[in-house]
Structure formats: C-alpha cells, structure tokens
Amino acid sequence: MYTYMEYLQKCFYKSTNWNEDNIFSNITATSEALIDFPIPNGCKLDISSKSTEHSASSFTLSNRHVINGSIAYLYASMPLRSSMNTREISLQDAIAGFRIIEPYVYSPGSLNETRQRNKKQTLLYGRMYFPGSALEAMMIKQISPYTQLLVKCINNPQMNSNGTLIAYLQKNTPTYSRELIYSTNEALIGFRCLYNFGSFDKSLYTSNNSHFIPKFDNSILSVGSEIWYAAKSMSPGLSTALRYSTRSTSTGKPLTMTLACNPILGQMSSAYTVKTSVRSTFSSRYDFNFFSYRSNLSLGFELYNYSNSPDSLFSGPVNQHQHGSSRPGVKERRKSPHHVPEAHFTSPLLPAEKTSLILNPIQRADNYYHINPSLLPSHNSMSTENGSRLMDESVMSAFQNSVNKSNFSSVLKASTSLDDKVLRFLWEGRMKDFLVSTGVKLSLNPITHTPEFNRFGISFSYSC
Structure with missing residues (x-):
C-alpha cells in the first residue's frame, strides 16, 4: 500500500503528464507488486492531512521493537486537485498492483495546456524521524514538459559520510526515456534508457477533441538498459531488460512479459503476468544464474473483493485508475482528459x-x-x-x-517461492475511513522442516 506522500507524488506526476511506466526502474514493477510485495512489520499508524491544495503533512507512529515515528511535509507548486482522502480514494489507486502499460497514451488536448500552465512545476518533500535525527528530503523540478530534475538526500549521523545525495536528470517522451544519475555514495555515475517500439500515432498529442477515444496499441515492446560506474571503488555495473505488453482482442485482457539480465552477475529473470479477470491477476517469475546454475520459480496472485453494494459496480462515473480516481457513488468524478467513454453491450442474459x-x-x-x-x-x-x-x-x-x-473493498495477495520456501499473505482493504494492510510471511525451517513466522504486522492509514 502506498503511503500518503507516495500517493501525492503520483498525483503530481499525473498532473504533469509524467509517465512512470516509461522509466527503466519500473520495467518489472508489475511482477514485483504481485510477488515481492512487502509485509508490514509490527504495528503502524499513519495519519495525514491535506491542509491546502498545495501542501500536506503526515504523522507516522510504529512500535517495531521500539516506539518510533516520523513527521513529513509536502509542498507542490501546482494544486493537486486529483488527490483523494482514504474515504474517497479508489482501492486500485492506493495499492501497488497490476499496471496496464500505455506509454503512448497521454491526456488528449492537455499536453499543450501543460506546456502553457504547468511550466517548471516543483514538488518539495521532507521527513524527520524520531527518536534520533535522521532526515530525508526530495525535490522534483520540472524543466520542460518532457524533462525533470529529481534530487533525493538522506542525512543520518550513523552513516560514514553523514548523508547521501542522489540526483536524477530525466527525459521522458512517449517513445523513449533517458536518465543521468549521480550519487555521492562511492561517487556513483549511472545512465539509463528505455525505448518503446510499436505503432505511434502523433494525433494522440495534437488532438483537441474532448470526446477523443484513446487508441489502444495492441502490442508494445520496451527495451532498456542501465550502466553504472563507482569511481571510488572502480566497480562497473550493467543490466538490460525488455518488456512486452499486449491485450487480447477478443476479451480485452492485458498481459505483460518481462526479461531482465545482468551479465556481470550472470543473473537472468523472466516474468509473465496476466489479468485473468476484472478482479484477479496471476504472475509467475523464473530466475536463473549462469554461474551457479541456481534457479528459482516464484508465483503470485491478487484477488479483489467487491464492496457489499453490487449496484455501485455499475453506477457513477468511470474511474481512470491512474491515481486520482474516487469510489463510485462517494464523490462526483471530475472528468478526466483521457476519459474512455463507455461502450454499450447487448446480452441475451439480461433484460x-x-x-x-x-x-x-x-x-x-x-x-x-x-x-x-x-x-x-x-x-x-x-x-x-x-x-x-x-x-x-x-x-x-x-x-x-x-x-x-469496479468498487472494490479489499484485495488478497499471496506469493510463494520454491527455492526460498517462503509463503507470503497480504490483505489490504477499507475499514470505515481507514485503509488497513495486514500480512504474514512464513518460511520453512531447514532443520526441523516446520513452518515458522518470519514477519507479521498491521498498518492503519487515514487521511483527510
């Protein structure tokens, strides 16, 4: 489940037409969300408030071994009107899950408006942890409609250099993305790139018709690579990956296949993820190492549960499911620039x-x-x-x-790994005005061959 600050950052990206799926670091995000999802540890309470359309604050308290917490603040130069609180937010927007890859689909008619109104927008974020004096901060500065500067820094007295700063200069266009990265830790320098191959229609970005129907490309191939070099330790790094996304023309169900390879470490990973129905998704991943000949098969799925009011499934406006949609019947939906009009269907099974x-x-x-x-x-x-x-x-x-x-009330996630002999269960849903996440991680003891609890926790999130 996203924290409230992470959710606001995604709303900022959506408002500036920044496509996160077009970044190389997110090329395997779909399979990771279904297989490597995190399990809460201990008890955690997160209370957030959006004081104005430009600013928000958050307070977090947890008792993992010791009682600790943090205070966070966020400011955006543009109003985040698409953000919702925990009562109104769609469950699909609050939880990391299956992602429909559409690097070519931007808000029709809004790109020119973005160039005029949203020039050089800025987002500032800071968090202070207690007890202790650890700090973290982030700044996003939009340089142009396709370019932004992302700076992250951490200050912790327990670190050798007292802190680390990472700077990303990112260019994100519908057909490709490039990143220049520098980190003060080990004087690390990196370069990332991702290129999309598929039918490209420029009318998607020049059309001013508010009733424009997005043209979904049936197949999209994305190929990317990253290269790193640590100047202090003179250590190189290299990895490459590809992602193939398509949809069934008979049922409309999307699927994603990824292949990632690290030739220096000899590691290769392939994943297949398919949305089997409106409320269920299945993912499988196979890892293999060329040097040690060690392999591992991981499986994961997510299953959504509808709310108690089935009528709400077919009432109210259509959600965009891209960070900013609200639950049907709770609040009037603000019309999205890339809203997909409903198609009408006829069935002999219905009146x-x-x-x-x-x-x-x-x-x-x-x-x-x-x-x-x-x-x-x-x-x-x-x-x-x-x-x-x-x-x-x-x-x-x-x-x-x-x-x-669809108005979902909860989701159940489960994953297992045959080589690691690990079983994860995670339940995330809505209780009153709270978003709740609870889960358990089980592993098999190598000596007694009995299952044991590795991690168990629950977290509550509330925002207004």
Whole structure:
C-alpha cells in the first residue's frame, strides 16, 4: 500500500503528464507488486492531512521493537486537485498492483495546456524521524514538459559520510526515456534508457477533441538498459531488460512479459503476468544464474473483493485508475482528459433495460464481450478491416472501463517461492475511513522442516 506522500507524488506526476511506466526502474514493477510485495512489520499508524491544495503533512507512529515515528511535509507548486482522502480514494489507486502499460497514451488536448500552465512545476518533500535525527528530503523540478530534475538526500549521523545525495536528470517522451544519475555514495555515475517500439500515432498529442477515444496499441515492446560506474571503488555495473505488453482482442485482457539480465552477475529473470479477470491477476517469475546454475520459480496472485453494494459496480462515473480516481457513488468524478467513454453491450442474459452495462466476461458462458452493432460505423462508410479494428478497440476499452469502474473493498495477495520456501499473505482493504494492510510471511525451517513466522504486522492509514 502506498503511503500518503507516495500517493501525492503520483498525483503530481499525473498532473504533469509524467509517465512512470516509461522509466527503466519500473520495467518489472508489475511482477514485483504481485510477488515481492512487502509485509508490514509490527504495528503502524499513519495519519495525514491535506491542509491546502498545495501542501500536506503526515504523522507516522510504529512500535517495531521500539516506539518510533516520523513527521513529513509536502509542498507542490501546482494544486493537486486529483488527490483523494482514504474515504474517497479508489482501492486500485492506493495499492501497488497490476499496471496496464500505455506509454503512448497521454491526456488528449492537455499536453499543450501543460506546456502553457504547468511550466517548471516543483514538488518539495521532507521527513524527520524520531527518536534520533535522521532526515530525508526530495525535490522534483520540472524543466520542460518532457524533462525533470529529481534530487533525493538522506542525512543520518550513523552513516560514514553523514548523508547521501542522489540526483536524477530525466527525459521522458512517449517513445523513449533517458536518465543521468549521480550519487555521492562511492561517487556513483549511472545512465539509463528505455525505448518503446510499436505503432505511434502523433494525433494522440495534437488532438483537441474532448470526446477523443484513446487508441489502444495492441502490442508494445520496451527495451532498456542501465550502466553504472563507482569511481571510488572502480566497480562497473550493467543490466538490460525488455518488456512486452499486449491485450487480447477478443476479451480485452492485458498481459505483460518481462526479461531482465545482468551479465556481470550472470543473473537472468523472466516474468509473465496476466489479468485473468476484472478482479484477479496471476504472475509467475523464473530466475536463473549462469554461474551457479541456481534457479528459482516464484508465483503470485491478487484477488479483489467487491464492496457489499453490487449496484455501485455499475453506477457513477468511470474511474481512470491512474491515481486520482474516487469510489463510485462517494464523490462526483471530475472528468478526466483521457476519459474512455463507455461502450454499450447487448446480452441475451439480461433484460432490455440492462443492455448498457459493462459485463465482466467471466460472467458470460462464452467468456466473450458482445458489442452492440449500432456502435460500429456502417459498412458503406467503413471497410471491414477498419470495422473489425474498431470492435477490437471497443472490447479492450470495455475491459479497462470495467476494471476502473469496479468498487472494490479489499484485495488478497499471496506469493510463494520454491527455492526460498517462503509463503507470503497480504490483505489490504477499507475499514470505515481507514485503509488497513495486514500480512504474514512464513518460511520453512531447514532443520526441523516446520513452518515458522518470519514477519507479521498491521498498518492503519487515514487521511483527510
């Protein structure tokens, strides 16, 4: 579960049209969210408040072995109107889970507005830990619509140099991203790049039509690499990765495949993640080392649970599910610039007055969407090939709308690793106005071969 400050940072990225999925460090974020999700340790309470549209504060208290806590402040030069509190936020936006990769989809008509209104926006963040005098800070400075400077620093008296500073100069465009990185720790210098291959339509960025329907690319291939060099220890580092994302044209279900390799360490990792239905996702990952011949197979899944009011699943506006959406029926949805209009469907299983509902394909016997033919252009004005493409895009849009519109109350995550013999369970959901996260990590004792608890905890988060 994201902390409130992390959530506000994502809202800032969304407001400035900054695509986090187009960064090399996030190329394997989908499989990691389903397999390597963190388990709370001890008891933790996080209370946050958004005092104005530009500033927010947060107080955290935990009792992991000893009672400790922190105080954080955040300021943004632009109003974060898309942010929600814990009562209104969509569960999909508050939890790290499956991510639909769309590096080409930007807010239509809003990019020019971003260039005019949101020039050189700034976000400042700071946190102080107690007991002790450890500090951390972050600054995001937008240089241009596609370029930003990210600076992170930590000050801790227990560190040898009392602190560390890391600076990222990032350029993020729809077709590629590049990063120059410098860290004062070991005088580390790094370079990252990520390139996207697929059909690229410039009309996505020049269209001013508010009723524009995003054109989902069925297949996107992203290839990236990073290279590091530590000047003090003269140690190099190199890794490369690729990501393939596509959608089924018959059901609209997205899937993501990744392959990462570190030739210096001889480590290779491949992952496959698929959204099997509106409320479930499955992921598998296979790791192999060329030097030690050691391998490991990891499996993970997430299963969402609907709220007690099933009517809310088909009422209210459509959520965008990209950090800033609210639960249906709780608050009037602010119309998103890249809002996907609902497609209308017809089904013999439903009465006539229900034909406009978006159906989960798992609810149908044939596991397929059925689109109202009236939505498609006439054959006289459109070729069969174009009509078939429009139908495929409507199916994919419908599945995404169905996911975004669903009002989930909780999610159950589980993962296991055959080589490490580790089992993780995590439950995250809503209790009244609180977001709760609790989980347990089990491992097999190598001597007694009995399961034992490695970690157990619960965290409460509240924001207003």
